[in-house]
Amino acid sequence: MSFLIKTLQGFSGLGVISIIPLSLASDKKEQPIRIFRTGGGTQNQNIKKLLEEKGETGYDGCVALGGLRANAVLFVCAKTETPNKPVFYHYDWSLRNSDTKERLNKVKSLTHKYSYSAQMQLDNGTSKNLLTPPHWLSKWGSDKEFLPDQHCEISKPQGAGNYKLICKVPDNGSQPPAWEQDL
Numbered sequence: 001m002s003f004l005i006k007t008l009q010g011f012s013g014l015g016v017i018s019i020i021p022l023s024l025a026s027d028k029k030e031q032p033i034r035i036f037r038t039g040g041g042t043q044n045q046n047i048k049k050l051l052e053e054k055g056e057t058g059y060d061g062c063v064a065l066g067g068l069r070a071n072a073v074l075f076v077c078a079k080t081e082t083p084n085k086p087v088f089y090h091y092d093w094s095l096r097n098s099d100t101k102e103r104l105n106k107v108k109s110l111t112h113k114y115s116y117s118a119q120m121q122l123d124n125g126t127s128k129n130l131l132t133p134p135h136w137l138s139k140w141g142s143d144k145e146f147l148p149d150q151h152c153e154i155s156k157p158q159g160a161g162n163y164k165l166i167c168k169v170p171d172n173g174s175q176p177p178a179w180e181q182d183l
Contacts, residue, residue, distance in 0.1 A: 047075050047091065053100045062089065063183055065134055065165075074107070074134065076165055076183075078154055086165055088148040090120060090128070110146040112137045136179035139169055154183065 047062040062077040065088070073093065076086045088107040095103045106123035110130065113119055118133035140146050152167040162182045169178040 047077070047089065047104070050091075050100050050104045051077070051089070054104060059087075063181075065181065073130070073132070076148075076152075076181075084154050085149060086152050086154050088152075090122060090130070092128075107148060110137060110148075112140050112142055112144065112146070114142075136167070139178040 048059055051057070051059055051062070058079045058081060059077045060080055060083070062075045065074040065076055073091055075089045075091065077089060078086060089104055090107050091104050092102070101124075105126075107120055108123055109121040110133070111119045111121075112133065116131065116133075118130040118137055120128045120130050122128060137146065146167075148167075151169075152165060154163055154165055156163045165181045165183055167179045
């Protein structure tokens with residue numbers, strides 16, 4: 001194959017997986033956060049649609065959480081009425097032929113167990129092992145409970161172009177946040 005054909009194939013593959021997770025407000029008034037994605041084939045392409053099927057509405061959009069070593073299974077979503085409070089969801093890829101209510105569940109808490117495992121408490125009352133936990137979860141320490149609704153927020157630092165998801169370690173004092181992701 002010629003160099004030109006190989007190069008074009010590479011760019012077309014990258015274009016399919018690229019995402020634009022956040023649109024920005026141009027005026028200085030506080031605007032609701034608008035999170036969206038583009039490009040077919042992204043893993044978070046149908047998360048908002050699945051939430052609506054489940055009866056959970058009011059979300060501007062969802063973005064896959066960074067730091068995962070396999071298919072994205074954790075997503076952060078923003079609601080119109082509480083734009084600064086992120087909601088985490090777990091998508092179980094092994095149940096993709098099952099009912100939506102079984103595949104997608106709100107995450108109440110995460111507890112880091114080992115470098116290769118974390119325990120999730122889901123909103124439906126069940127707990128699941130997360131076999132590919134995000135690398136940043138280890139900063140919470142073993143057996144410490146991470147509560148997304150208490151430890152994380154979405155904000156836009158002054159002068160910054162992007163919104164950020166900021167998750168702070170409990171009892172961290174004035175140290176910098178444990179983890180940030182541009183949205």
